[in-house]
Structure formats: C-alpha cells, structure tokens
Amino acid sequence: MKKVSIISDVLGLNQREAARLLQVSRSQLSMYELGQRDLPLSAKVLLTAMVDQAQQRKSAPTVLPVLAQQEQLKQHWIERQLKLNTFRQLRMSRILTKMEQTYAAQLKILELVAQLKEANADDSKVYQGFLKSLENKAHKKMTQTGLAQLLQCQIKLATLQAEAKILNEAMEVSK
DSSP: OHHHHHHISOOOOOHHHHHHHSSSOOHHHHHOOOOOSSOOOOHHHHHHHHHOOOOOOHHHHOOHHHHHHHHHHHHHHHHHHHHHHHHHHHHHHHHHHHHHHHHHHHHHHHHHHHHHHHHTTTHHHHHHHHHHHHHHHHHHHHHHHHHHHHHHHHHHHHHHHHHHHHHHHHHHOOO
C-alpha cells in the first residue's frame, strides 16, 4: 500500500501514466504496488530517481514561477478582453449613432409631411398619395430603428463600458 501512495501522492501520476514512464505494463506495475511482483531493475532505478526528484521539488519553491506565469496569462487575457471590448464599443457607438441619425431624419420627414398636408390640403390625389407614401416609408424605418431598438443599443453600450471599467480595475489589481 505504501508503494501506491508514493506513485500517486509524491509523483502525482495515475497508474497508467507511471507504467508508461517506467516502461512496464500497467498490470506489472499494479502487481508491484500490491507486493506480488518485482519491477525490472531499470524501472526501479527510474522510479527511485523520479521519487528523489519529486521530493527535491517539494523542498524547493517551484510554486512562485507557476504563479508568476499564471499572473502573466491572466494579464494577457485581460489585455485581449480590453481590446475586444474597445472594438465592440466602437462598433456599438457607430450603430447607435447611425440609428439615432436615421430616427431623427424620419422624424423630420414626418414633420415635413404633416406641414405639407396641412398647407396643401386641396392638392391633387397624386400629390396626397406621394405624401402618404413618404409618411408610410418614414413610419416603417422608425419601427426598424425605433425607441426600443435605440434603448437596446444604449444598454449594450453601457454594459460594454461597465465591462471595460471592471477589466481596467482587474488590470490594475494584477499589476
């Protein structure tokens, strides 16, 4: 039982991995762990060397380089997320600006149509039909870029800005 704990606890390997490293079959290693069979000399030498190496690593502070590497990976990930966030903010700002301009233009068209209808109430049916088609087209575009869609875009932009703030704070903390 002691042999099992050496391989799994000290080396951190499962039985299959240890057998491959020792160049023996898994069943051969299993029988060795149970005390029913001996390992070949080359496998014993290799196992002893691996256990010694693992015990030396335990005494040496190897955690610090790993933590530094993880911190570096975290920093890199945050930087990538910030770049992506900036791109998304720019894209959403452009979309929002275009939607606001389209909405404002359609409002102006509707105001113009209302003024023209009022001023030229006695004009021909063709002229009135043209004004009605302009009005319908403006209403259609307004429903496509209506207040709900504008609000949705504003919320997305605000969310992206909040995310950027959180990412910047995480960047400062990790420095």
